[in-house]
Amino acid sequence: MKVAVVGGGWAGIATAVSLVDAGHEVVVFEMAPQLGGRARSVAGRPDYDNGQHILIGAYRDSLALMRRLGVDPDLVLQRLPLALPYPGEPGLRLPPGAPLVAFTRGVLGHAGWPLRARLGLLAAAGGWLLRGFRCDAGLSVAALCAALPHEVKRDLIEPLCVAALNTPAPQASARVFLRVLKDALFSGAGSADLLLPKRPLSDLLAGPAAAWLGPRLRLGQRVQRLEPGWRVHGDKGSEAFDAVVLACTSVEAARLAADIAPAWSATAQGLGFEPIVTVYLHSTGSALPSPMLALREGPDAPAQFAFDQGALGGAPGRFAFVVSGAAPWVARGDCGEAVLAQALRELRWATPPVIDKVLTEKRATFACTPGLRRPPAFIAPGLWAAGDYVDGPYPATLEGAVRAGRAAAQGVAGANPATSGSPTSSPRA
Structure with a gap:
């Protein structure tokens, strides 16, 4: 199949690489002069990143994509055991080892918290574990953790919540937050490790992806509209494709899909x-x-x-x-x-x-709020979405974007052009 990928951020890169590996012909349209989306070095100033980003050990798909593009994560990322030191205070530190044991040892060893705070956190975490890290979709993080000791909320829950979900605890989804805790703290040894970039951000993925994709890239070209069938109309003419993946922002995706799938577009437009x-x-x-x-x-x-x-x-x-x-x-x-x-x-x-x-x-x-309705990956036959905002269990993270890109590529590959691109399944990010 010949597939257009609209957007060259981490989701678009993951989509394009997965499709090429599956044997498809791919063209990537990116309106910016470089790949990377919101996770890249500043254009013209490679010594500055477009904001400070971190990864964690649980980002397995992101790390696998970097390796696929010839990047050794050990060379470009500094791996540190999870630690939240504050000025003049050691803070919570998790030692290496099996997740449950490491978490328990780290909490009990946090001398900066009174014993009642440490035991309160362990009791709450045990309850989350017994419930499979699930909760009511309408619950906020602040409500979920209301009974926790003040020190735990101040020094652990609130900073982790705003770091992972970019949404303050009173407005953040408890369900998504629990999924982050489950995968980061309890999914395997090293999953909670912090992976801090020690090279310019574009060296992690955008630069290697540009070299790997080569002539498949159309940088500095914005897609103006889509014509079902599928014809992509850009700044420099139009081109026909068998399928299209919208790996751009939710705002751009909603614009391009407005006449094709109004309900999907309205859901995407409704995101804060x-x-x-x-x-x-x-x-x-x-x-x-x-x-x-x-x-x-x-x-x-x-x-x-x-x-x-x-x-x-x-x-x-x-x-x-x-x-x-x-x-x-x-x-x-x-x-x-x-x-x-x-x-x-x-x-x-x-x-x-x-x-x-x-x-x-x-x-x-x-804004990752309780009960948020997010648009699905499948938009219409032959048209898919890939981005950290599509329906799925994760907040807007690099790993969520990469997983969404892989899911969209699998959806395209599973569609049969002879039946107008009807999907065999609708994967979630």
């Missing part, structure tokens, strides 16, 4: 969004006590995490402060200055830090 702000500070001669620090956010403290890019193979003296669920700070307009003040209060510096760059992604992820 949460921003992420990354504030880069520079301080000559300074270093953080660990490559990643957790921070306690508050009315005057926007950032939840800080990363020492010098310790991760990047520019010495550069630090990335991440503000997830950043809608209030985007509205205020002073996020960079507030992060700088937070950094000055909470950390020690060899020289006074200054703001280097502020990157704001206003539609970084969909």
Whole structure:
């Protein structure tokens, strides 16, 4: 089959590679001048990433895709056991080993929490485990964890929730959060490990994918409309295909599918969004006590995490402060200055830090709220969607995008062109 993939982010790359491996002819349309979507280096400034990203050991499909493109994850990612140190505090640290044993040892060994807090977390986690990490779809993370001790909610639940779902705990889906905890903390040895990029973000996937896909790429070309049958109309003419995968943003996908599948398009248009702000500070001669620090956010403290890019193979003296669920700070307009003040209060510096760059992604992820209705991967015969927003158990993560891309490719491959592309199944991301 000849397949058009619209969008060259991680979902589009996963779709294209899977289709090529299955023997199909593929053309990738990407409106930007480079691949990578929201997880790439800044165009023209490869020393800056479009926000600070991390992976975890449970991202098996993402790591497999990197290997397929000739990237050795051990060379481009720094693997660290899960640890959430705070300034001046060791925080929760999980030792290596079997997941249940490591989690229990890590919690019991967290001297910064009183015993009642440690036992409270273990009791709650045991209950989640007995229930198969399932809960009512309408439950929020804050409601799920309401009975947990304050220290546990402040130092573990809330930062993990906003990091994984990019949605504050009172508005975040408990069902999705429990699935993240299950896969990260209890799915196998090393699944909770943090994988921090120690090379520019585009070196992880976008650059190798561009070399691997080569002449199949149409960079800098936006798809203007789709004609059932399937004809793709772009900036530089039109071309006929047997099938199309919309691996672009939900906004673009909804636009392109509006006349073809109005109900699907309306569901995609109904998604809300949460921003992420990354504030880069520079301080000559300074270093953080660990490559990643957790921070306690508050009315005057926007950032939840800080990363020492010098310790991760990047520019010495550069630090990335991440503000997830950043809608209030985007509205205020002073996020960079507030992060700088937070950094000055909470950390020690060899020289006074200054703001280097502020990157704001206003539609970084969909808002992962309770009972959220997400559009399915199957749109219409011969037309599929791939993106971290499609219906599935995961929030908007790199792994969710890659899995969605693989699922869409399997849907295309399972369709029979002789029957107008009717799917044999509708896989979920």
